[in-house]
Amino acid sequence: MLNFLLDIIFPMDRCSLCQKPGRYSTTRPWCDECAEAIRSMHEKMHICDRCGKVIDEDKFLCRDCLEKEPPFAIARAVGPYEDSCRIAIKVLKFLGKKNLAVVMGSMMAEVVEKEPRFFPIDLIIPVPASRGHIQQRGFNQTAELARVIGKKLKIKMEDKVLIRVKETPPQRELSKEEREKNLLFAFKVQDKEKIYRKNILLVDDVYTTGSTSRECTRTLLEAGAARVAVITWATGHGF
């Protein structure tokens, strides 16, 4: 309702991804070509059966998953972290176009719905953003996505349970080893009662090496969660 009103007051007259002029809205933030591009990227990508990373056609699991089984049950993404999918997450995150989360969240929800291995889900939890990020942009994009997914799947969303206790430099600037070290004990579960023996859907924006998802999952499982599945908007390449 609020978004509908805001669409009227501040009409979107450019495609959020390719800047093509036209009439857009919260429910249709990008042009048909961009939507088609995202859809075909989703359909074409061949992924690791466990962590959802993009891998070569002839493989079933990626090298990481073969070497060490990830703590989460399953991870999936809407598309690879490139082209339109990459721009979409950047526009949401860095340009602060909060209303993109509406469409992106529901697309993520569709991915979850199609994959039976995600279920059962009792609770949706977003990966917490650092305080600096929230102060800078005024909102946490993963929480926005999680809220939409929660609404779509009619499952409760809790964005205050899992919190960040250590302010870490952004993951994207680090190598794989550094990422894992960087995140060690960065998260904490505030209210263990709420997740005890619960099946949790963890929401994040990008799955690159999976360090963030792994660390969050580890923290949640240690705190008593029964099972964790991960959904992200975009995913990286694996081997």
Add this chain to the structure above:
Amino acid sequence: MKDIINLPLWVKIFIAFALGIILAYYELSFLACIFTGFILLSYLLSCKFSHYLLIPALILLTGSIYFDFNKAIFPPSLPAEVNNFEIKGKVVSYPRYDDRKCSFILKTERKEPFLQKMQVFLYFPARVERGDEIFIKGKLVLPDEPGNPGEFNYAAFLKKEKICYMLITGEEKNLQVVKKACLIDFLLNKCRQKAEITIKNILPDKKAGILLGMLLGKKEEISPEDYREFQKSGIVHIFAVSGLHVGFLAALVGFILSLFKASPWSKITVTCAVLLVYGSIVGWPVSVMRAVIMTILAAAAFYFKRENGLINSLGLAGVIILLLDPYALFKIGFQLSFAATFGLVYIYPALRKVIKEKKWWIDLMLIPLCAQVAVLPFIAYYFYLFTPGALITNILTSYLAGGAIILGFLGIITGIVFPFLSPVFIYPAGFMIDIITAVVKIATSLPFAYLWVKKPDVGFIILYYAGILLVCYALYHKTIKAAGTGILMITVFLFFLCLPPSFYDRGYLEITFIDVGQGDSILIKTPEGKFILVDGGGNRWTDVEERKLLPYLHSRGINRFYMLVNSHPDYDHLKGLERVLEEHKNKFLCIPASLAGVSEYQYIKSAAFNKGSKVVYLYAGQKIKLSKDCFMEVLYPEKEYRGEKYNDNSLVLYMKYRDFAVLLTGDIEQEGIKNLLNKGYVKEAKVVKVPHHGSRGSLYPEFYDKVNPHLAVISVGKNNFGHPHPEVLDLLGAKGIRVLRTDQNGAITFLSNGSEIRIKTFKP
């Protein structure tokens, strides 16, 4: 075409809605209906173009219907005056105190549309405040229709406020306050008064007036002369409490809040609340409404993480204001405010596409330039001014004004909490105002700083804006061809705007009897385009020269006179001439030789000396050649002073151009006419000015036999002398002379090429 489709949504809605309102305003709503019907039909027949036009057409129709519903319809034949009219109502505007009177708008409880709102004038120091409910008894008067082209149309102005009548009373017992203002109104009034007192206690009157004008939009304490100086230098907008103020206030509040480390949400709410209070304190002029709406939209966009297109929010602000008051579209404030903002949000970014350097001084020059370029036609249309100097003065003053405004706000805010601190801010503000006035003084004295121009036609204004849009389009899309066409269109507009008035009607002698109320003022244009003004009107009670004479001369675009002639030094002939001499360049000042030494002439003679115009003494027998075939002859009086009265020493002037002659008689009375006839000075003339506003004392039937005119002009207004006297009118009627009167016909113009005469009267 593609660019029109790609305009921001609210701009499109605004354009369609405004077009609908314009159609309805000129009573062409049926066109909107026909157009929409046509589009609807073609949509049903699924024509391709109707697809784009259906919604715009529906919005256009909505605009027309909305305006028709909100229209003020007054019955055509209302009594011009109603005495002892009693009414109860609420004061809805901040009362304005001039030196003698207090004026405000009263909203009554009556059902009749022409009595729902009225403009009240009280000729005593009344203690009324906005929001008070009062009971008032007085005289209902219809506002005067203008008598001259270029004159401010007060009746039309009031009609746009849905006001039909003025209510006037001079006795204090006729006003009773029934109920005091409610708490909110009371607090707003208190804020306003507090601000006034704080500033007036600290600064001298003149500066306090200017600062109050800037902060609260109170113009009554700025003298008309100062105001005109500001107008000429093109910075009068600093008094029309504008977006500039709201922007500075928002910035100030934001800065103070960030000192307290406020969160974004509280910053936004507090700033918006402050702006709303400020808007109420200044009484919501359109410019403030626009600026507040745009600021709130920007804040909302920031909070909700939406993209805030400035052009889009300008359009939305326009639609909101038009919904609140559909008449706003036709008010000067709306047009100036939106034009200036359009310049800032559209022309400025376009120029920025070409001038890419990011230097502070470029912005300093470009921003005022864009605003000036955007409002130029409106300034010419309403104020008859073209102010190239405004570009320089604005660069120098708009930031100073901004500083003075911020300091003034700080002074007032601290004045409420810590009164002893406010001088710290107000004195520097006063200093800045000193600099601004000095800049204005210097700027207006520069050559080409300003030029009075003929009121431009609406068609030319449209041409100008089309040119501006084309140039902007060219800058955005980098196309040379469009830029060339655009620049050509702008040049055509500027060329016709700056064309001197002597260019029009060449080869024609023009004589215009200007309506100056009770008094004389006659403008003569020689066939070669020299301007002569004989007398200038004048009234001790109303500012007739500021209201009627100067606006007429300005609207003609007259910048320099060849001669100013005074027939005799009575107030209703001399006063306006003094003002014209102060305002305009002039070559010769002519006064009757027989009255050369009288004290009334002291001021105008010294003014002439200071302005560099030569004083010429006229006496009978002189003949002034003005151009080929055109001369002015002085018939009367002789060099020596004769007779008791000034009137009988009035100059009698005889203008002749080939076969066409006009006799101007001043205020000459029987004694003088007798002299004139005895000496045999009188000559035949086609047009005669009836002496002394048609008084009985100037009636001398043989005079008309001798002159044998076809037309007689009586220059007269409301008066207590019984001018024009019925006997005079009867005599002129009996002689078959057609009579034209400035009080009934407004300005009367005779144009002659030497053989034919064309007559134009302002009122039919």
